[in-house]
Amino acid sequence: MDSRIGNLYPSSKFTFIILIILLSMLVPGFIFQYMIFLFIFLISLFSGTAIKFLSTFMKSIPILILFIFIFQVFLIVNEDSQQIWAFIHFSQIGLMTSLTMTSKIVAISSSIIWFFQVTRVKDIIYALEQSGVSQKVTFVIASTIQLIPQMLNLSRTIADAQKSRGIETEGTLFVRMKAFIPMIGPLVLSSIQQIEERVLALESRAFSSKAKKTSIYELRKQKIDYIIVIFCILVLIVYIVWRIKL
Amino acid sequence: MSIISLININYTYPLEEKQTIHSLSLDLEKGCVYGLTGANESGKTTICNIIRGFIPELYKGELTGEVMIKGKNINDYNIGDLATIIGYSFQNPFTQLSGVKDTVYEEIAYGMENIGVPRSKMIQKVDEIVKMFQLEDLIDKNPFELSGGQKQRVAIASVVALDPEIIILDEPTSQLDPKSTEDIFEIIQLLKKQGKTILLVEHKVDLLAAYCDEILLISRGELVMQGPVKEILSNPKVVEYGGQLPQVALYFIKKAKANGSSVSQVPLTVQEVYDHLNKDGEV
Ligand SMILES: Nc1ncnc2c1ncn2[C@@H]1O[C@H](COP(=O)(O)OP(=O)(O)O)[C@@H](O)[C@H]1O
Numbered sequence: 001m002d003s004r005i006g007n008l009y010p011s012s013k014f015t016f017i018i019l020i021i022l023l024s025m026l027v028p029g030f031i032f033q034y035m036i037f038l039f040i041f042l043i044s045l046f047s048g049t050a051i052k053f054l055s056t057f058m059k060s061i062p063i064l065i066l067f068i069f070i071f072q073v074f075l076i077v078n079e080d081s082q083q084i085w086a087f088i089h090f091s092q093i094g095l096m097t098s099l100t101m102t103s104k105i106v107a108i109s110s111s112i113i114w115f116f117q118v119t120r121v122k123d124i125i126y127a128l129e130q131s132g133v134s135q136k137v138t139f140v141i142a143s144t145i146q147l148i149p150q151m152l153n154l155s156r157t158i159a160d161a162q163k164s165r166g167i168e169t170e171g172t173l174f175v176r177m178k179a180f181i182p183m184i185g186p187l188v189l190s191s192i193q194q195i196e197e198r199v200l201a202l203e204s205r206a207f208s209s210k211a212k213k214t215s216i217y218e219l220r221k222q223k224i225d226y227i228i229v230i231f232c233i234l235v236l237i238v239y240i241v242w243r244i245k246l
Numbered sequence: 247m248s249i250i251s252l253i254n255i256n257y258t259y260p261l262e263e264k265q266t267i268h269s270l271s272l273d274l275e276k277g278c279v280y281g282l283t284g285a286n287e288s289g290k291t292t293i294c295n296i297i298r299g300f301i302p303e304l305y306k307g308e309l310t311g312e313v314m315i316k317g318k319n320i321n322d323y324n325i326g327d328l329a330t331i332i333g334y335s336f337q338n339p340f341t342q343l344s345g346v347k348d349t350v351y352e353e354i355a356y357g358m359e360n361i362g363v364p365r366s367k368m369i370q371k372v373d374e375i376v377k378m379f380q381l382e383d384l385i386d387k388n389p390f391e392l393s394g395g396q397k398q399r400v401a402i403a404s405v406v407a408l409d410p411e412i413i414i415l416d417e418p419t420s421q422l423d424p425k426s427t428e429d430i431f432e433i434i435q436l437l438k439k440q441g442k443t444i445l446l447v448e449h450k451v452d453l454l455a456a457y458c459d460e461i462l463l464i465s466r467g468e469l470v471m472q473g474p475v476k477e478i479l480s481n482p483k484v485v486e487y488g489g490q491l492p493q494v495a496l497y498f499i500k501k502a503k504a505n506g507s508s509v510s511q512v513p514l515t516v517q518e519v520y521d522h523l524n525k526d527g528e529v
């Protein structure tokens with residue numbers, strides 16, 4: 001990750017994302033929205049996260065888009081639908097609907113993916129805490145995010161144990177599902193037990209102290225952060241004024 | 247005035263029929279190192295939880311008797327503030343981490359953040375603790391990626407960072423190799439020099455003999471023996487109560503018995519053996 005982008009204050013990047021989302025909703029048609037995708041890709045390139053960006057995007061969004069196209073163009077019956085075969089139709093209106101719909105999804109999802117790839121979780125948590133969000137809320141976010149890789153490890157350990165007992169854990173979806181079910185028990189139980197012990201561990205770190213918390217980690221807003229926020233607000237205002245005048 | 251006093255404590259875990267701790271009374275003096283030892287399941291961890299107030303605050307059950315910390319009843323303390331008076335590190339290193347920090351450096355600072363220590367002071371303290379626990383190589387690592395022994399060291403460091411007067415260490419070395427075990431005992435000695443009161447749950451009697459002032463022996467929820475290290479760890483009764491004696495002590499007790507002499511000056515550590523033999527002109 002490029003450090004200039006990484007060290008921006010999370011709320012600056014977030015304001016930018018909000019601007020993108022609002023514009024993709026407000027601007028009619030789909031060309032602008034698909035341009036946004038290209039634009040975000042360029043920013044990713046500049047942020048040093050282009051490969052990660054493409055890989056995350058490609059893994060999730062195309063399937064959704066494909067699904068919407070098939071549904072809108074071939075399955076839903078519109079006024080202009082022409083039957084092709086049995087329940088399959090073709091619809092020009094459906095094609096336009098899916099283009100506008102998917103263009104918004106592409107624009108919004110790509111900007112959100114970019115945001116999370118160039119913003120450290122600890123920065124988000126820090127910014128939330130600084131803006132007065134309760135310590136309890138930020139704790140839940142932080143511990144969930146830290147716990148996910150742990151849970152994965154734990155489930156891998158359990159899977160290994162089951163494999164050594166002769167239970168098939170790899171192969172078709174059905175085989176995996178069958179292996180997953182007996183895993184739930186140990187996974188949930190050991191998680192609950194760990195939670196109980198973690199409560200004690202947190203208490204011994206003064207978690208429930210009534211004092212106003214401080215943070216050893218620090219992230220400062222810089223001039224560029226203010227510039228970005230002001231710029232985003234200006235763009236939005238200019239666009240809205242322009243639309244109203246039209 | 248004792249820094250910790252337990253007065254006639256009886257405790258039964260919730261849903262259990264049998265009582266776990268029986269009529270336990272205990273006085274711990276400021277600045278001493280106490281070795282709490284006894285067989286597995288004898289109630290050592292339970293006693294630690296009672297002293298720290300986790301029983302009855304977090305574990306319910308039936309508790310009678312009084313716990314006094316620095317002359318004040320434990321119920322008069324806010325459980326959140328007790329962390330700054332009593333540091334407590336647990337037996338299981340895997341569940342002692344805060345789970346919200348992604349570097350060891352920040353993990354150590356977590357307790358201080360919670361009590362609102364100013365940032366510059368925090369940095370100073372963390373640096374000091376890192377040096378004391380020799381964690382320089384680990385500070386940028388994710389606490390979850392450490393080995394059991396490293397986690398244990400970080401956990402103890404994180405607790406000591408709060409500068410508590412009393413430190414409870416529940417089997418701190420059970421996951422450690424011999425070298426790291428020695429390191430922990432060096433740190434215990436350092437903490438003692440700083441005037442801390444330490445309650446150490448430990449099976450390794452050889453090390454208890456070398457580093458503790460007093461031994462507390464628990465058997466089936468009862469405090470069966472208490473006294474200076476020399477007195478307790480040379481007493482064959484310890485074994486009857488499910489405790490252990492240092493290897494050298496066992497040897498000298500046997501030898502003394504064979505000679506028909508008294509067992510009161512049994513050497514407990516290698517150094518003492520050396521001095522003992524030296525005196526007898528055997529070296
Ligand atoms: N959470 C609990 N609920 C019920 N019984 C418990 C609980 N924790 C410990 N015990 C029981 O209390 C007794 C003392 O346990 P513990 O204090 O952990 O012993 P030690 O630390 O000496 O090994 C044991 O018989 C144990 O089974």
Ligand SMILES: [Mg+2]
Nearest residue numbers: 290291292337
């Ligand atoms: Mg125990």
